Amino acid sequence: MPISLASSSLTLREGLGxxxxxxxxxxxxxxxxxxxxxxxxxxxxFYDTLxxxxxxxxxIRQILTRQYLLPISxxxxxxxxPKDRAMWQPVDQxxxxxxxxxxxxxxxxxxxxxxxxxxxxxIAMAGRLETLAEEIDxxxxxxxxxxxxxxxxxxxxxxxxxxYGRTYAVGRRKESHARVWVIPTKMPQEEARKRAFxxxxxxxxxxxxxxxxxxxxxxxxxxxxxVMLPFKVTGTVGKYNVFAIVRGGGTTGQAGAIALGxxxxxxxxxxxxxxxxxxxxxxxRDPRMVERKKTGLAKARKRYTWVKR
Amino acid sequence: MGYRALPIPIARPxxxxxxxxxRIRPAEPVEPEWPASPGIEKKQxxxxxxxxxxxxxxxxxSRLGSTQTRENSWRPHHSLHRPRSPKELxxxxxxxxxxxxxxxxxxxxxxxxxxxxGYRSGIAIIDLDQTLPHLRRAANVTRAIAAADGTVLFVGTxxxxxxxxxxxxERMGENGFHLDSRWIxxxxxxxxxxxxxxxxxxxxxxxxxxxxxxxxxxxxALRECAIARVPTIAxxxxxxxxxxxxxxxxxxxxxxxxxxxxxxxxxxxxREGLQVRDERRxxxxxxxxxxxxxxxxxxxxxxGQNIGQ
Numbered sequence: 023m024p025i026s027l028a029s030s031s032l033t034l035r036e037g038l039g040x041x042x043x044x045x046x047x048x049x050x051x052x053x054x055x056x057x058x059x060x061x062x063x064x065x066x067x068f069y070d071t072l073x074x075x076x077x078x079x080x081x082i083r084q085i086l087t088r089q090y091l092l093p094i095s096x097x098x099x100x101x102x103x104p105k106d107r108a109m110w111q112p113v114d115q116x117x118x119x120x121x122x123x124x125x126x127x128x129x130x131x132x133x134x135x136x137x138x139x140x141x142x143x144x145i146a147m148a149g150r151l152e153t154l155a156e157e158i159d160x161x162x163x164x165x166x167x168x169x170x171x172x173x174x175x176x177x178x179x180x181x182x183x184x185x186y187g188r189t190y191a192v193g194r195r196k197e198s199h200a201r202v203w204v205i206p207t208k209m210p211q212e213e214a215r216k217r218a219f220x221x222x223x224x225x226x227x228x229x230x231x232x233x234x235x236x237x238x239x240x241x242x243x244x245x246x247x248x249v250m251l252p253f254k255v256t257g258t259v260g261k262y263n264v265f266a267i268v269r270g271g272g273t274t275g276q277a278g279a280i281a282l283g284x285x286x287x288x289x290x291x292x293x294x295x296x297x298x299x300x301x302x303x304x305x306x307r308d309p310r311m312v313e314r315k316k317t318g319l320a321k322a323r324k325r326y327t328w329v330k331r
Numbered sequence: 332m333g334y335r336a337l338p339i340p341i342a343r344p345x346x347x348x349x350x351x352x353x354r355i356r357p358a359e360p361v362e363p364e365w366p367a368s369p370g371i372e373k374k375q376x377x378x379x380x381x382x383x384x385x386x387x388x389x390x391x392x393s394r395l396g397s398t399q400t401r402e403n404s405w406r407p408h409h410s411l412h413r414p415r416s417p418k419e420l421x422x423x424x425x426x427x428x429x430x431x432x433x434x435x436x437x438x439x440x441x442x443x444x445x446x447x448x449g450y451r452s453g454i455a456i457i458d459l460d461q462t463l464p465h466l467r468r469a470a471n472v473t474r475a476i477a478a479a480d481g482t483v484l485f486v487g488t489x490x491x492x493x494x495x496x497x498x499x500x501e502r503m504g505e506n507g508f509h510l511d512s513r514w515i516x517x518x519x520x521x522x523x524x525x526x527x528x529x530x531x532x533x534x535x536x537x538x539x540x541x542x543x544x545x546x547x548x549x550x551x552a553l554r555e556c557a558i559a560r561v562p563t564i565a566x567x568x569x570x571x572x573x574x575x576x577x578x579x580x581x582x583x584x585x586x587x588x589x590x591x592x593x594x595x596x597x598x599x600x601x602r603e604g605l606q607v608r609d610e611r612r613x614x615x616x617x618x619x620x621x622x623x624x625x626x627x628x629x630x631x632x633x634x635g636q637n638i639g640q
Contacts (some may be wrong), residue, residue: 053535055482059500062484062510062518062538064525069512073497090382098375 067122068132075135078161082142082154091149104144108137109170116165136165181290189290193282195308198271202283204291205263225260227253231268231280245277252285255302256295262288282307410588411494414595416603417470422459430582430589431457433569442572446581455569457581466593469564469578470600473540476562477506477604478611481539484508485594486552492544495591499542499598506605507598508538514552519559537561542597544590547571566593 058066060073086092094102110116110133117124124132143158167173181191188205207225229236229249240246253259264284268276285304289296299305313322320326393400415424425431433439433447433455448458473483483503485496493511500507517525522536530536541556543549543565553575556563565576566584573579583589 053533055505056508056534056536059497059508060510061534062508063512064515064518065512090379 065122065128067120068124068128071120072128072132072135075132075139075161079135079139079142082139082146082158085151085154086142086145086149089149089151091145091151094145099141099145102141102144102148104140106174108133108140109167109173110136110165111167115167119164132165136162181286183290189287191283191286193279193284193286193307195278195282196271196275196311198268198275198279200266200268200276200279200283202280202287203265204284204287205265206291207261207263227260227263229264229266231266231276240273240277242273245273248277248281249284251281251302252288252299252304255298255304256288256292258288258292258295262291278308410591410595411498414592414599416599417467417596420463420466420592420596422463424592425459425462425582425589428583428588428592429586430462430592431459432583432586433457435570438570440570440572442574443567443569443581446573447569457569457583462580462582465578465580466582466596469542469580470597472562472564472578473542473597474600474604474607476540477503477601478607479539480506480608482506482508482535483540483542483601484510484538485542485544485598486510486514486549487544487590487594488513488548489545491587492590495587495594496544499594499601502598503601504605507601514549516551516555518552519555519561540564542594543576544594545584546575547584550575564597566590 056062056066058070060066060069063069083092111119113124113126113129116129116132139158139162143155143162146154146158181189183189186205188203191202191204193200193202207227227250231239231249236246236249240249249264250259253262264280266280266283268280270276271279281304285299289299289305296305315322410428431448436450436453436455439447439455446458446461448456448460450456476483483506485499485507487493487496487509488511490511496509496511500509515525519537522531525531526534526536537559538561541552541561541563543553543563546553546565546567547570553563553565562578563576564578564580565571566582566589567573567576567579568582568584571584573581580593582593
């Protein structure tokens with residue numbers, strides 16, 4: 023039943039239900055401000071690191087320009103490129119260092135800036151600015167792998183010639199692998215001197231694959247050519263013999279594996295032939311493998327016949 | 332640096348350069364050691380000599396001739412590194428920055444018509460007689476919010492605007508923040524998810540003012556600001572409805588120089604506001620101290636009276 027205000031002694035506020043012992047609403051607590059200026063990117067650690075590194079890079083470039091070491095021509099920059107491989111922390115480790123899960127694109131951005139600073143370091147060292155190089159080292163060491171020294175010491179085992187002048191290398195192609203020995207042929211004059219008639223015998227490259235000669239092992243002339251290509255390209259046909267043990271795969275794969283093994287051994291015997299072999303891609307392990315079959319398709323790429331209905 | 336009476340140096344192309352004068356600089360820098368062939372070393376030395384000579388020429392001749400030098404002329408980096416305060420800004424500065432150039436006639440938004448001076452060559456010309464008071468009003472708002480210890484977030488999501496918003500945030504110290512990458516949806520309306528439980532409970536996750544340099548690319552952000560009741564300032568162009576923000580600044584949003592000019596002026600106003608805040612705090616602290624001292628004196632007097640009695 024509504025209260026009649028005219029007859030009662032209540033004020034309007036009291037009539038509406040406000041009592042005198044109701045506390046006023048407390049103001050919201052004043053929370054501390056965020057620490058980082060890039061807090062509202064929600065990736066403050068990454069953005070702060072990136073901007074910090076970029077400003078460091080700018081400062082270093084300014085110092086080098088004042089010392090007349092920059093700008094630098096591309097030729098000289100290539101000479102001053104750091105010799106060692108950069109050993110930056112991988113994504114997961116760097117995420118731990120920055121305490122923030124890094125995306126691949128963000129990781130690549132950071133590594134890009136770090137590599138540029140590393141180039142500036144080598145320019146500073148060439149310009150005999152040792153204190154600057156040391157300061158750059160302190161910055162970069164925070165982002166390098168802790169086991170950097172150990173990994174740099176682990177160089178790839180170089181193929182060596184044994185006491186008889188033979189090299190041993192392994193080549194792989196598709197599912198085949200070949201163990202290849204490249205042995206230099208004896209000088210034909212030596213051979214001739216041993217025989218009764220001192221005639222000139224032209225040198226011949228003999229290739230034995232799984233104890234069978236090349237012509238009998240490979241029926242396909244293309245495979246035979248592939249095996250002989252390293253010698254043809256470097257002009258060393260007749261200088262070396264080949265003994266190979268090959269397993270796995272089919273004819274093409276085995277031929278490719280043997281060719282790669284020969285090239286690896288040949289570059290040790292004949293170092294000047296390395297650029298020639300690289301031009302023909304003989305020093306590269308062909309990464310192509312048989313593609314897997316996918317569900318819903320007849321083969322890796324072959325689709326089933328399209329039916330309208 | 333002591334200047335001697337020397338013959339005026341004659342510049343030659345560096346390949347045939349022979350030094351005609353003794354260097355004016357006081358100390359000889361160390362010759363860099365280039366790990367290359369003697370030919371490249373000689374060329375590099377020539378280049379260094381040439382560059383030093385050029386610098387010497389500039390410093391020698393800058394003392395002579397026109398009173399307008401590099402130091403007292405406007406250079407392109409000044410718009411970012413030496414912004415002007417809102418009181419010092421003039422119409423000619425705005426025109427030089429290209430703030431009056433709007434968009435095509437056909438893309439004019441009707442609510443923006445009051446800010447248009449006219450059309451020329453098919454584009455709208457923004458009335459800078461209105462831009463300047465709007466900018467000063469926005470600066471006053473920024474100053475007042477900073478004087479009340481409020482936080483300001485500067486948003487410029489393109490790469491070109493990044494340096495400007497970062498510098499602006501730097502100028503405002505602890506109270507300045509920047510966003511130079513994508514606005515994360517839910518930043519203001521769903522901070523629990525964006526920042527995590529602990530951060531959203533213990534840190535002030537809502538800025539007290541947001542300045543947008545490219546509002547058209549951040550319409551969702553503006554909507555969130557309206558939902559979260561955060562005051563906004565933005566540079567609105569002729570193809571933008573100026574009512575989407577609380578304090579629009581009608582100007583060219585496509586010119587980086589204009590954006591740098593405006594955000595520089597606002598950040599300087601913010602810095603002034605922080606100075607006012609500091610002055611108020613120190614005055615308050617002084618008053619509190621005096622009140623404390625007065626109270627202590629009173630207590631001592633009362634005790635003296637009691638003892639006397």
